Amino acid sequence: MRQPTVQDAPQLRAEAEAASGHLPALILAAERLAAMVAPGAHGLRRAGPGEDFWQYRPASSGDGLRAIDWRRSARSDAEFVRDREAQTAQSAAIWISGGQGMHYAGDGRDSKLQRARLIALALSMLLLRGGEKVALLGQPARAGRLQADRMAEALLADTQSDAAQASALRPQGRVILISDFLTDPDWLPEFLDHAAGMGVRGIALQILDPDEAHFPFDGAVDFRDMAGGQRHLSRDAGSLREAYLARLNERREWLADQTARRGWQSGCHVTDEDPATRLAALWSALGGGR
Known part of the structure; x- marks a missing residue:
């Protein structure tokens, strides 16, 4: 990997300032979203070590x-x-794909990356309020209120790869993978096998833009990937809809099968849907609100 040079410094500084400018808005939005799902912390509802x-x-x-x-x-x-009330601190790690496709957004909508960050931070807040430890995959998991701020900064600053690294897993933890899973996901079965061998369970959440979920295109359309490396000019985009949706359904079924056979769960969120509904499902799947 190329190391940053002195010439990169102004650009890195500008990117850092831009990210920090979005920080308060992200935190506020996540706090509101978390409050809609579960306003307070949830312990284990039995006697034992704890503060409450x-x-x-x-x-x-x-x-x-x-x-x-x-x-x-x-x-x-x-x-x-x-x-x-007993509160057993468990660890949860969150991974968000750094693929270029995550930046896609239809007219007037959040990008998939923006929605992924919002859901990830709101879920982190809920887990932290429940006394659990949270971090991005590969970073030290911590508990406490300050960790929510650290998570927000990390989510805006950290650009994770397009494939989650199995070497970052820790035994007996839980992992939430968030991606559009539209690029080649050959890394996933090996990652899930490694996780299962370490007693790690989790959820794979696919995030899609409505354009990707429903393929509303007709007529002449110039399709380009977000990296600018591929381009397809179609004079009759509507004729591609059936084949595209069939391929998308195959990918969803593959994702559901790969996760289920390793004891994981999977789900799909489209960015024109209410994020609170998806957050509540994730919270419930992780054992929140016991």
């Missing part, structure tokens, strides 16, 4: 003197123990 009060219960023979809540016990003839 769960319940008072009568003391039993196994409770030591230090466990007794004497203030509560003074209001009655019995002794009571103050239980806290």
Whole structure:
């Protein structure tokens, strides 16, 4: 990989400033989206190590003197123990494709990359509020409120590859893969096999623009890829619709099969759909709102 040079510095600085300018808007949008799905943190609803009060219960023979809540016990003839709600910190890693196609956006819509970042950050906020650790795949997972800000900065600054790296996996964690999965996904089966061998489970989320999901084109259309390397001029785009949708359906079925056979889940989100619906599905699939 080519290393940055001195001549690259002004461009890198400009890109960093542009990214930081979007940071407050991304955080605000993600906070609003997360609040629509699950306003508060969700623990495991059982007694154990944690910070939040769960319940008072009568003391039993196994409770030591230090466990007794004497203030509560003074209001009655019995002794009571103050239980806290257990919160087991798990780790979740999020990967967003860095492929050029993720920048595509139809008229007046978010790009697939923008929507992926929004859903990823909102999901991170929900997981962090539940006491879990979160990071981008390959980065150290952390818990706490500050990690949401770090995630927002990383999502805007980090350009991940078009293939998730199995070497970045950590045992027993959970992974959320977000991509359009339209380019050749030959890397995915090996990645999923490696994950399964490490006890890692997760979700593969396909994000599409409505143009890609429905192929509304008719007449003469000049198709170009986002990298500018390929071009196809069609005089009758409508005649391509049936074959295109069949290929897209094949890819969706392949993605569903590859994930299911390794104990993963898959889903599809189109950018003209409500992101809250997809976020709620991801949150539920990860065990949120127990």
